[in-house]
Each structure stands twice: as structure tokens, then as C-alpha cells.
Amino acid sequence: xxxxxxxxxxxxxxxxxxLIVGTGKYRDAIETKAALKASxxxxxxxxxxxxxxxxxxxxxxxxxxDRYTLLPNTAGCYSADEAVxxxxxxxxxxxxxxxxxxxxxxxxxxxxxxxxxxxxAKILLHEGFTVLPYCTDDPVVCRKLEALGCAAxxxxxxxxxxxxxxxxxxxxxxxxxxxxxxxxxxxGVGTASDATVAMELGCDGVxxxxxxxxxxxxxxxxxxMRLGIIAGRxxxxxxxMPIRAYANASSPTGGLIE
Amino acid sequence: xxxxxxxxxxxQLRAPMTVxxxxxxxxxxxxxxxxxxxxxxxxxxxxxxxxxxDGDRLEIVxxxxxx
Numbered sequence: 001x002x003x004x005x006x007x008x009x010x011x012x013x014x015x016x017x018x019l020i021v022g023t024g025k026y027r028d029a030i031e032t033k034a035a036l037k038a039s040x041x042x043x044x045x046x047x048x049x050x051x052x053x054x055x056x057x058x059x060x061x062x063x064x065x066d067r068y069t070l071l072p073n074t075a076g077c078y079s080a081d082e083a084v085x086x087x088x089x090x091x092x093x094x095x096x097x098x099x100x101x102x103x104x105x106x107x108x109x110x111x112x113x114x115x116x117x118x119x120x121a122k123i124l125l126h127e128g129f130t131v132l133p134y135c136t137d138d139p140v141v142c143r144k145l146e147a148l149g150c151a152a153x154x155x156x157x158x159x160x161x162x163x164x165x166x167x168x169x170x171x172x173x174x175x176x177x178x179x180x181x182x183x184x185x186x187x188g189v190g191t192a193s194d195a196t197v198a199m200e201l202g203c204d205g206v207x208x209x210x211x212x213x214x215x216x217x218x219x220x221x222x223x224x225m226r227l228g229i230i231a232g233r234x235x236x237x238x239x240x241m242p243i244r245a246y247a248n249a250s251s252p253t254g255g256l257i258e
Numbered sequence: 259x260x261x262x263x264x265x266x267x268x269x270q271l272r273a274p275m276t277v278x279x280x281x282x283x284x285x286x287x288x289x290x291x292x293x294x295x296x297x298x299x300x301x302x303x304x305x306x307x308x309x310x311x312d313g314d315r316l317e318i319v320x321x322x323x324x325x
Contacts, residue, residue: 022325032323047324050265050317051291053284059321060290075324085297089319092292092299160325187325209325 003230006237008204010043010182011098011130011151013069017042018199019229020071020184022209026218029062035212036068038222043069045100045207047076048090060093071132073100078113080120087124098151099124100186100207102134110160110187114141118148125149134186137171139178152181154207157198158188161210165194169201176202192221192228199232200240260312271310278305281318291320 021041026032072090074083087099105113124131130151135141137155158164176183182204189208198206215221260271281288293300294317300308
């Protein structure tokens, strides 16, 4: 296995990129497009909002929909009902049935409301959606979401937009160990090494927005994230050396001159 | 003149009209928006027949950048 031949499957789609990126918080459409390209992402998230009657351009008019699968989210929804309503509307916009479900439970941390998320997932799955749920890094809720039929589980690394990196590697590892669907770390990644760590833990992918969009140079950070993901994946597959408490010389200990 | 609530704002229409006519009056591209009338989705195929009249609450949405 190498970086060129590595693929994974998400809801029946074969993907080469393990990086899913958001399209929010960029300066303009030009910067967004350049960052998306540099990231190598094949799936990009979008939000659903009231149309701006004064806006000149519309995301749907400039984004290359042959190149990117649009993954509508339910950002800003605080109940299962709002999330379901949002995604039904999103479906009217002619996207595929694959959606990112996030039901927020707290405005300060943007932590998900797992109870409402499970409720919404059940309805959406019944209506034929392919559901990718954002959730806490809790193995139990991940197991429940998978049991309902979600196509992946997307535990957070840290609060959305915080850039804190993976707060609980142990939980992410437990989630990976039990999951039979892809595990995508969603939210909280701050820089390329965070993405690498997620992949080294064995995640199938990483979803991020702010870490790229709010970097000083978003396009360069998108490239860094692309490479960080590849590095982490390769390292995971290569199998890291065991950690030892003491040194172990790399050069032969014999044959030293006297 | 009928008054509707469009995306949370009151708006007067010159007359009752179809969803398609309203979208056109707002200079929106019908392919880039989804419409909900009184909390029920108006499927694209029905934009030409579905009427917007006094007291209706319309949500017209699209995709924007987001994570």
C-alpha cells in the first residue's frame, strides 16, 4: 500500500482523499476554490441558509459539482426537528442523499446533543438519507449511531473551531476499535500534526474547516493538511515501533575503536 | 395586496402568485434555491402551480459556505 493506491469506502463511494473540508469562513469564493483544490478533498461540506437577496454569487454557481460531492450539514440546529427540516430542504437542492448531521446542544462549546442526534438519525435513515453524524468522542453513542445504520461516525477531536487538537486519543482509539463503519474525526483539528495524529490512531478520515480557513495562508495549510493526512495514514499502515522507556542505540555497540 | 412573510421579513405582493413567479420576481435562479411554504417543502416540480397568498410564510434557502 502506498499513498497513490490508498483508497477507502464511504457509503459505497470509493475515495482517494481522506480529507473532508468545509467551505465556511474563507475570504471569498476565489480563496475557497484554491484551498479546496490544494486540499485534494473529494467531499466538501456546505450549510443551508436563507437566500441572500442581495448576494451576487451563489456557492452552487461556482463550485465544481462534478469534482466535489457536496455534504450539506445542519450547523446551527438545536433539535432533531430542525435538523431533519434542514436536510429535507437540502435534498430539494439536488444533492446526493449523503448528509452531515449535527445537532448542537450548547452554544458555547458547540458540543453535540447526542440524544437529539440519535433521534434525527433515525428519522433521516428512515427517509433514505445516508447519514454521517457528528457526535462526542463517546464510544457508546458511536455504537448506537452505527447500530441505527449511519454510514460513518464522526466524533469530535475538540470543540468546533477551537483548534485544540485531539483531546482524547484513547476514546478515539476505542471508537475505531469497535466500529464497523468509517470513523472520521470531525472538528477541533488545529494544524497538520493534529490531522496526522488522527490518522495514526487509525481514523478513516478527518473533516475540518477552520484549521484551513483561518490559517494565515489557507491554501498552503490545505496542502499541509493533505500531506499530514497522507503521512498519518502511511504511518498507521506501516505500524509504528514500540515505545521504550530507555534508549536503544541505533549504531552497532561493538567494533568501537580503542 | 397580499402580505407574506419571506425569510422572516414581511413582504407585500402585488397579487397572489405562484412560487415560480415569486422566485422570478426576486431575481433568483430557481435551480439554486429550495422553497418551504408554511413549513412544507414545495417540490421544484410544483413551483409552477403552488400559489403564494396572503399570510403565507415562505422560506427560500440555498447553500452557503459552512463546515
